[in-house]
Amino acid sequence: MMNRSMTLMMAATVSGMLGFYLLFSTVPLYAAAGGAGGFGAGLATGAMMLSTVLLELAVPWLLARYGYRAALALGLVLLGVPALVLPLSSALPVVLAVSLLRGGGLGILVVTGTALTAELVPAERRGEGLGVYGVAVGIPSVMGLPLGLWAAGALGFTPVFLVAALVPLAGLVAVPMLPALKARPQASSSSEHVSGLARPILIFASVTVATGVLVTFLPLAVSPSLASVALLVQSICTPAARWWAGRFGDRHGSARLLLPGLALGAAGMALQVWPGGVIAGMVLFGIGFGLLQNATLAVMFERGAVGRVSALWNLAYDAGMGVGAVGFGFLVGATGYGLGFVLVALVMVAALPLVHRVSSTPTVISSPSL
Incomplete structure (x- = not known):
């Protein structure tokens, strides 16, 4: 490889x-x-x-x-x-x-x-x-x-x-x-193809919104020293889980990781309401985030051309973090940090029904388009 x-x-x-x-x-x-x-x-x-x-x-x-x-x-x-x-x-x-x-x-x-x-x-x-x-x-x-x-x-x-x-x-x-490769745009625009990409994107966006919230507001919700340790823990757990998810997905299917990834991410987010659970929560969130990073991307590559998939996935990453940071900034004045974190966790829970739809959607493209 x-x-x-x-x-x-x-x-x-x-x-x-x-x-x-x-x-x-x-x-x-x-x-x-x-x-x-x-x-x-x-x-x-x-x-x-x-x-x-x-x-x-x-x-x-x-x-x-x-x-x-x-x-x-x-x-x-x-x-x-x-x-x-x-x-x-x-x-x-x-x-x-x-x-x-x-x-x-x-x-x-x-x-x-x-x-x-x-x-x-x-x-x-x-x-x-x-x-x-x-x-x-x-x-x-x-x-x-x-x-x-x-x-x-x-x-x-x-x-x-x-x-x-x-x-x-x-x-x-x-x-x-590097090899002189060009990407060939994906011609399919059927509703089945679009939904096959949209559902994993929405699942992934739910956790990137939460990431934007945590990176921006956790230092304000708890002490800066505790937040720095928590964010460091998350930054270590996420790539490790992403690597493991790739090995598991190649052998057993990446779609199987969507449910545990969402569940772990939501649980980790909810634990942020309790100061004693911040570090443990970031471990869970980091693992869930890593699982979803790999699983959603791999599932999307099974259904679309690599150029389009990579653009949409990275767009969900960056835009989701931005929306999470800005949106939570408007929300937190009315809810406070504790209730706000719970509401963000519920956003991830709301994405759970999409997992079954992703698993039941047939593969449109199974290999990269050069």
């Missing part, structure tokens, strides 16, 4: 993701320090995620028109080059322009990497391949987020910006050695 092309693709993708996560929290801090305050910091993150979602929708066309190598190279360039502008000015318009470009690079990179993994891995081991890829792209978040913030405080912003620009650009070395 870990052939030369797969190894090169993962090296390029991990380099891009590391460059992204080094600045994920550092750029908002830079904007605030430059005089934009909390509003400017939030606007920088919002601009980046907006362009991420918009570009994700365009990637299937990009893959079909120009191929995987060109798309991967463009994503790495957009993540790297704009960061070189940041040392020149901390003015909010400059920061927002850089954030928009880098967000577009992220959208291209995550969709292309997921789709290319499905192309390069043998069909009978696709679930495990997606699990290994998930573990690999999870490492930059664990390393890059704390490292970027620490380095900005200890060394200053400029060295962090330069390293975060050069790391993605270094990944360009691997791109020419």
Whole structure:
């Protein structure tokens, strides 16, 4: 499974993701320090995620028109080059322009990497391949987020910006050695095909909404130190569960993991109402999230062309987190954190009826479309 092309693709993708996560929290801090305050910091993150979602929708066309190598190279360039502008000015318009470009690079990179993994891995081991890829792209978040913030405080912003620009650009070395593949758009638009993709997307979106809530509001609901430990535990459990889910899914079917993934995620979310259950709850939530990451993606790849599936899945990931954070912000004033967390858990419970429909939906496409 870990052939030369797969190894090169993962090296390029991990380099891009590391460059992204080094600045994920550092750029908002830079904007605030430059005089934009909390509003400017939030606007920088919002601009980046907006362009991420918009570009994700365009990637299937990009893959079909120009191929995987060109798309991967463009994503790495957009993540790297704009960061070189940041040392020149901390003015909010400059920061927002850089954030928009880098967000577009992220959208291209995550969709292309997921789709290319499905192309390069043998069909009978696709679930495990997606699990290994998930573990690999999870490492930059664990390393890059704390490292970027620490380095900005200890060394200053400029060295962090330069390293975060050069790391993605270094990944360009691997791109020419990848196979020259192009994706073929999926022609089917029947209601059966659309529902075959929509149901796993809704299941996955229910847990990404909860993820956006936890990442944004758990530090406010409990002590920051407890939240940092809880989020670290979740970030470790999720890729481990994603890898295991791939191995299990290849042997027994990925659809079997949808029910336990939702149940564990909902239980973990509900435990956040009790301070003594925060860590245990994040273990359960992290495992459920990892199971659903792999299972929903594998099920969707059985039913659609890789470019479209990767775009829709990543869109559900990023948009769900954004909707969860923004929506809970409006909700929490009326409900408080405890009841709010319970309501989010109920959103996942509400997705349970979709599990049976996914399991009973026939496969439309069983192999990647080149």
